[in-house]
Amino acid sequence: MxxxxxxxxxxxxxxxxxxxxxxxxxxxxxxxxxxxxxxxxxxxxxxxxxxxxxxxxxxxxxxxxxxxxxxxxENLGSKNNLHHLQQKFLDEGAVQCGYCTPGMILASEALLRENKQPSTEDIRDALAGNLCRCTGYVKPIKAVSHE
CATH class of the missing domain: 3.10.20.30 (Beta-grasp domain)
Incomplete structure (x- = not known):
């Protein structure tokens, strides 16, 4: 096919x-x-x-x-020029083992393309489909928020 x-x-x-x-x-x-x-x-x-x-x-x-x-x-940023979400995840310590990080970043990017100023609840909803055993979700939510 x-x-x-x-x-x-x-x-x-x-x-x-x-x-x-x-x-x-x-x-x-x-x-x-x-x-x-x-x-x-x-x-x-x-x-x-x-x-x-x-x-x-x-x-x-x-x-x-x-x-x-x-x-x-792979389409977001590069090794020497990180996408703003990649940088925010690093800055907030939202990257632990890294297994879930690409999925969380893409779910966050999809949200931000639709809603430039998401509420904490919006961010939680967007990340709900991404399971993470390391971060506890607090830091990824903070990385996506504009607070």
Missing amino acids: KVTFTLNGKETKAEFAPGETLFHYLRSQEIYSVKNGCELGECGACTALVDNKAQNSCLIMMHTVEGKKIETV
Whole structure:
């Protein structure tokens, strides 16, 4: 099967087997910010932005991405020029083991694209799909807030 979509700003023509998920495709392309967590859409470790919405890539079948815009953390900033959310997560100490961090940053970015001044409740709702065992969520919420 084949689809054409935009991946991190580049038009991409992908061939894949029936039943392949976006998660498995991204990993096959050496995009390692999407993590293998639960593969059930419960943990958010595999989050990608699909048309600016945070989605669990483990639940998205490749045949459904035709014409879509897919973004991963690799599309935000660079090693020498971090995206503002990446920098805020570092500044606030919101990065512990780092496993959930890409998903949290993408969920936060999706929220901020829709709502430039989110309330604490908005941020909590946006991060609710990202499980984290290290941070306790206080620091990630602070990193996203404008307080």
